[in-house]
Amino acid sequence: MTRPVHRVAPATDTPVRQESLRAHNLSLTFRQIVGAAAPISRIELAVATGLTRPTISRIVDDLLAGGLIIEAGPARSGNSGRPRVGLTLAATGPAGLGLDIRVDTLSACVVDLTGAVRHLAFAPRPKTAAEALASLAEMGRAAMAAAAAEHLTVVGTTLAVPGPVEDGSIVRFAPVLGWRDVDAGAALRPALGPVTVDNDASLAALGELYASAPALRDFVCVSGEFDIGAGLVLGGALLRGARGWGGSLGHVAVDSDGPPCACGATGCLQHYAGLQQILPGAAPMPYSPAVAIDDLASAGNPEVLAALDRAGSALGVALSALINIIDVDTVLLGGSYSLLASWLIESVERELSRRVLTSGWAPVSVRPAPLGPDAAVMGAALSAIDQVRQDPNSWLARA
Incomplete structure (x- = not known):
């Protein structure tokens, strides 16, 4: 029947x-x-x-x-x-404001509807979360004023942070900053209005996608500072995961017997490929550690050159596991890694060729990210303007 x-x-x-x-x-x-x-x-x-x-x-x-x-x-x-x-x-009208907090630097960026950068400013990062957020609020207000002077109206603000974010506001864990459960969105709201907080690696990948589209649609962008993140783009779309917490490449284990990490695991990539592990000695970090590393490598410092080779190998091991799962054809070295790409690419490619299953007939391309260290703040600004680019009706209703 x-x-x-x-x-x-x-x-x-x-x-x-x-x-x-x-x-x-x-x-x-x-x-x-x-x-x-x-x-x-x-x-x-x-x-x-x-x-x-x-x-x-x-x-x-x-x-x-x-x-x-x-x-x-x-x-x-x-x-x-x-x-x-x-x-x-049009190059006037709506604009997006991006803010970024790194280990040593704060930045603010305004982009117009065309994606062009109209304002970009930097400042040293204060030590405490409260001081850093207060400085970001001040930079955000200055950026809005600069935008208004060029007949632009900021329609949204996004903050990039090195760690997982909940509810688009709360930084759950950013060990490199010493932050845990910091409601950055709420702290910035009185000065800047609604602020969306997002992971810096994801926003950097978004910025690189805008800069490279339509030529580049499937890639991983590795943002290297002291906290290592990976933004994943598949089919021209940013891959965020179920809760938006994906891309923590720095906490992929590359040695199960390695040193303990602040995340609670051992042998994380952070301890092999972070800038702190590449710079020699226990002296305080310089204002631009990637520049200091590049200078020492260019001068032939054997300790730094060996550390760069170890960092590239560790990156290649972690990336190989990722690429075997998601199957992208390009790796962009972003953030501070973009400044060190010439020292890292050979060792990264060496591991990829050994470990990626398809490398024999489809090698993975490894190259510096076009936007470099500023990709996260630019991606944050682009994310803030993207609502208008996707749906202009909200802007027309207020125009």
Whole structure:
């Protein structure tokens, strides 16, 4: 006897209201302009979206009136015919503010809708969490004022931190900073409004994705300071994990009999590839440890050169395990590692060629990350503006 099949309608199977349809079409059209490598014409938008030309004209008029796009012609469709007016993103209007806290440095960055950096500032990091957050608040206010002077409105703020974050606000564990259960978002809110807090390695990968797209879609970006993180990008999308706590490459064990780590485990990558393990002696860390390491290596210091080789080998071991699972074709050495890439690449590649299963016919490319040490703060700023890039309706409602 055949049993009847009962089909359940999807939860999203609801009527589409006219205003929802308009908002959807506007977002669809705007994303075509965001993703275009050159100014795009109205006719090209109609072809790309499947919308009628009158609908495209109305949407373009709304985007022009809202200050999100400008006419930047001419754009030409095909090889003949009269040039058509091109449309591209405006360099004024909404902007994103990114903040970053590193071992020795605080930074603030503003990017406009095109992704261009309009403000970038640095300051030494105070020792305590309260002092560091107060300094970040002051830098954020100064960045907002600088943005306003260039006819930009900061629509969102994101803080990058070296550790796992809960609820987009609470830094659960950042051993390199000595932070545990610090509600950084709440501390910054009175001065800057709502602030999203996120992991620095993930934000650095996001920044590198923006800088490299569409050429690079599957990669791991290793951000090296004293806390080592990895941002994972698959199919052009940032991989965050179930709770957004992924990418703690520094706490992957490379030697089960190794020294104890602040995380509670032993033999973590941190203790073999962190900058503190590469610099010789017990002297206080210089303001720019990666620069100091590069100077010593360039001078032929045998202790530093040996430490760099050990660090690269340890990185290669940890990355091999990761790549065998997720299958990416590119490793970007970011953060301070970008400044030391020439000393690390050979030893990283040596381990990858030995340990990655597919290396015999599909070698993994290892190279410096284009944005380098500033990738996390730029990624934070891009993350803050991304809501407008994905859905411009919220901006148009307030314009």
